Amino acid sequence: MDTTPEPFESVIAGPQGSGVAPSDGPPLLSLRGISKSFGAVQAMRHVDLDVPAGQVTAIIGDNGAGKSTLIKTISGIWAQSSGHILWKGQEVHIHTPRDASDLGIATVYQDLSLCDNLDIVQNMYLGRETTKKGLLNEIEMEIATRKTLSDLSVSTVKSVRQLVGSLSGGQRQAVAVARAVMRESELVILDEPTAALGVSQTAQVLELIHTLKSHGLAVIVISHNLSDVFAVADRIAVMYLGTLVHEGPISQYDTASAVELITTGRSSRVPNTVATSV
Amino acid sequence: MSSDLTTEPLSEPSLSEVGLQGVSPFQQLKNLWKGDSGLIPIIIGLVVLVVYFQSRSSEFDSAQNLTNLAVQSSIFMLLGMAEIWLLLLGEIDLSVGVTCGLSGLVSTILTDPQYHWSWFIAMPLGVLTAMGVSGFYAFFVIKLRLPSFIVTLAGFLAVQGLLIYFVDKQGTGGSVSVQEAVLYDLVGGQFTVLATWLTIFISVGLLALMLIRGNERRIKHGLVAQPRSIMLAKIIGLVLVGLAMVWVFNSNRSNFLVLEGMPFAIPIDLAILALGTFILTKTRAGRYIYAIGGNAEAARRSGIAVNRYRLLAFLMTGFTVGVAGQIYTSRLGGISDSIDSTLTLYAVAAAVIGGTSLYGGRGKMIHAVIGGIVIATIYNGMALLSMASATQYIVTAGVLLAAVTIDQLARRGSTVLR
Ligand SMILES: Nc1ncnc2c1ncn2[C@@H]1O[C@H](COP(=O)(O)OP(=O)(O)OP(=O)(O)O)[C@@H](O)[C@H]1O
Numbered sequence: 001m002d003t004t005p006e007p008f009e010s011v012i013a014g015p016q017g018s019g020v021a022p023s024d025g026p027p028l029l030s031l032r033g034i035s036k037s038f039g040a041v042q043a044m045r046h047v048d049l050d051v052p053a054g055q056v057t058a059i060i061g062d063n064g065a066g067k068s069t070l071i072k073t074i075s076g077i078w079a080q081s082s083g084h085i086l087w088k089g090q091e092v093h094i095h096t097p098r099d100a101s102d103l104g105i106a107t108v109y110q111d112l113s114l115c116d117n118l119d120i121v122q123n124m125y126l127g128r129e130t131t132k133k134g135l136l137n138e139i140e141m142e143i144a145t146r147k148t149l150s151d152l153s154v155s156t157v158k159s160v161r162q163l164v165g166s167l168s169g170g171q172r173q174a175v176a177v178a179r180a181v182m183r184e185s186e187l188v189i190l191d192e193p194t195a196a197l198g199v200s201q202t203a204q205v206l207e208l209i210h211t212l213k214s215h216g217l218a219v220i221v222i223s224h225n226l227s228d229v230f231a232v233a234d235r236i237a238v239m240y241l242g243t244l245v246h247e248g249p250i251s252q253y254d255t256a257s258a259v260e261l262i263t264t265g266r267s268s269r270v271p272n273t274v275a276t277s278v
Numbered sequence: 279m280s281s282d283l284t285t286e287p288l289s290e291p292s293l294s295e296v297g298l299q300g301v302s303p304f305q306q307l308k309n310l311w312k313g314d315s316g317l318i319p320i321i322i323g324l325v326v327l328v329v330y331f332q333s334r335s336s337e338f339d340s341a342q343n344l345t346n347l348a349v350q351s352s353i354f355m356l357l358g359m360a361e362i363w364l365l366l367l368g369e370i371d372l373s374v375g376v377t378c379g380l381s382g383l384v385s386t387i388l389t390d391p392q393y394h395w396s397w398f399i400a401m402p403l404g405v406l407t408a409m410g411v412s413g414f415y416a417f418f419v420i421k422l423r424l425p426s427f428i429v430t431l432a433g434f435l436a437v438q439g440l441l442i443y444f445v446d447k448q449g450t451g452g453s454v455s456v457q458e459a460v461l462y463d464l465v466g467g468q469f470t471v472l473a474t475w476l477t478i479f480i481s482v483g484l485l486a487l488m489l490i491r492g493n494e495r496r497i498k499h500g501l502v503a504q505p506r507s508i509m510l511a512k513i514i515g516l517v518l519v520g521l522a523m524v525w526v527f528n529s530n531r532s533n534f535l536v537l538e539g540m541p542f543a544i545p546i547d548l549a550i551l552a553l554g555t556f557i558l559t560k561t562r563a564g565r566y567i568y569a570i571g572g573n574a575e576a577a578r579r580s581g582i583a584v585n586r587y588r589l590l591a592f593l594m595t596g597f598t599v600g601v602a603g604q605i606y607t608s609r610l611g612g613i614s615d616s617i618d619s620t621l622t623l624y625a626v627a628a629a630v631i632g633g634t635s636l637y638g639g640r641g642k643m644i645h646a647v648i649g650g651i652v653i654a655t656i657y658n659g660m661a662l663l664s665m666a667s668a669t670q671y672i673v674t675a676g677v678l679l680a681a682v683t684i685d686q687l688a689r690r691g692s693t694v695l696r
């Protein structure tokens with residue numbers, strides 16, 4: 001297993017930060033009192049969360065806790081029902097996926113959101129195709145895709161012109177992750193990026209997260225795998241029944257307290273950093 | 279399996295990591311069958327039909343009959359291409375037959391002695407009428423999210439009603455006839471022999487040039503490309519098709535006077551084919567139409583203004599139906615208040631026989647061209663053999679089913695987009 005982050009350096013098209021997060025100034029993204037209801041169902045209640053640049057924020061919680069609802073709100077899949085989103089301290093309105101990507105937010109969705117009828121290159125560039133004189137520049141996109149995939153050591157796909165529908169679950173996931181990090185972004189959101197991956201692919205993704213972070217990007221990662229979370233995260237936010245019940249630096253938690261928070265929404269082992277108003 | 283055929287691994291070292299190795303010749307043949315030449319089975323089927331009809335009727339391969347066949351195919355081709363814009367989205371238009379009639383009717387009435395509008399206003403207005411109908415459907419399908427099947431079914435009834443109303447209002451006994459020379463000449467008029475040669479020569483030349491250039495650029499950049507032998511075979515095929523067209527259209531097809539040259543309808547078909555193929559394969563709009571048909575939500579999440587491209591597809595359907603309407607009217611020399619109700623179904627069949635999917639996301643303009651020729655060949659050949667229309671319907675049904683079955687079997691395990 002290659003443990004140097006070298007291969008990823010060239011792929012990440014983010015701000016060429018010093019690698020040190022600015023400790024003063026507003027966080028890259030702040031959520032204030034964000035709620036989201038679907039008709040009568042309130043999927044998310046009064047979430048406050050700060051996502052600093054240069055750090056990995058892990059969101060954990062049980063099935064149906066509202067994690068995906070939260071990141072879909074940030075990604076512009078839908079607008080929040082109430083509350084405010086601040087980007088670098090300024091209030092922003094994210095109503096469409098385009099709004100989010102214009103700000104510099106790239107997301108790997110839990111369902112991957114790939115078009116099975118398009119090939120890998122077409123999926124990688126969907127919505128941001130390279131053109132030459134107004135026409136699609138297939139050659140440039142194909143070369144760049146091959147480079148990105150080989151830099152990410154995605155070594156199992158036979159051809160970048162293969163239909164995404166014909167890929168394995170892990171290969172699809174790798175394509176979705178590669179697609180997100182290839183975009184120029186300041187915040188990369190990964191909703192269960194390792195769910196379908198094998199051991200070495202998982203290690204690749206965790207390594208990639210490290211690299212993104214060292215480039216000064218903010219990363220939000222959702223995972224059910226606590227050992228992955230403890231391996232990469234700087235901060236943890238725990239969701240429980242639509243509420244963000246606990247949030248703080250990783251050093252405050254251990255596996256036992258995290259499990260307790262996930263399953264019951266409270267833990268006597270960690271200091272209360274979030275005023276829980278369930 | 280690779281999407282394209284490999285020459286040799288021209289790639290830089292990193293490629294073997296990505297597993298983009300060469301493909302065995304056997305694999306190449308298999309890919310040719312399954313891959314971007316997926317049209318081969320249906321072309322073989324077409325050849326079988328042609329050989330059969332030719333063996334039963336010596337008239338079949340006369341210049342006169344083949345030209346007639348080309349014009350008959352035109353209508354199916356154009357309506358099929360119109361349908362493909364929507365099929366790619368996973369939508370359908372059940373009214374293309376009557377809308378094509380309405381479009382022709384508008385042009386016919388506006389150019390008749392009563393109104394006497396100039397053809398270059400009346401014919402575009404006919405096309406615009408069809409686009410208006412499609413735009414109307416688009417509102418219900420895109421904005422109100424109604425199923426296109428139902429909206430266009432209602433549209434079919436409404437347009438049929440409009441057609442009857444306007445034809446009867448003319449008081450000319452259930453049909454109106456074309457009085458405008460230009461409209462009549464779409465099918466009735468033709469290029470000179472020289473212009474036919476030039477048009478076909480230039481079209482084949484341009485197409486061959488584009489194929490070679492595209493492939494050579496891939497080779498130059500070390501990308502997986504088609505072997506030059508396959509390219510050569512394709513180009514020889516193109517030239518043969520071109521020569522066959524020249525032979526058919528430039529032979530004298532009249533017994534009494536000299537009648538030769540390509541009917542105007544043919545270059546119109548080719549232009550529509552070129553336009554549609556260009557948009558679908560070379561532009562973002564085309565890419566987005568495929569993406570929406572494949573996974574509309576993924577397309578939306580990629581920041582694509584999904585509804586804009588849906589509207590574009592509807593309008594392209596309308597445009598193509600409008601053009602088909604002009605040629606339909608020209609061929610019949612007028613429009614009656616009862617449009618052949620199987621026309622729409624043949625349009626869908628043409629697209630599907632060629633290999634376009636009804637589920638969205640998969641299809642090409644050329645599919646409707648091949649499918650249109652197949653349907654017209656059956657129609658034409660059966661008529662020559664004076665077979666009953668009962669037989670004709672049943673044979674067409676068989677071909678449709680066979681084509682879809684072969685396509686389905688060929689696609690199992692296929693990894694490339696067609
Ligand atoms: N589009 C929707 N319409 C209605 N309810 C929804 C919708 N999306 C999510 N919900 C509801 O919101 C709640 C939270 O769902 P969410 O997908 O955010 O959970 P999650 O934390 O991501 O769970 P998992 O770990 O299983 O992915 C669930 O009860 C779900 O049923």
Ligand SMILES: [Mg+2]
Nearest residue numbers: 067068069110
């Ligand atoms: Mg989820």
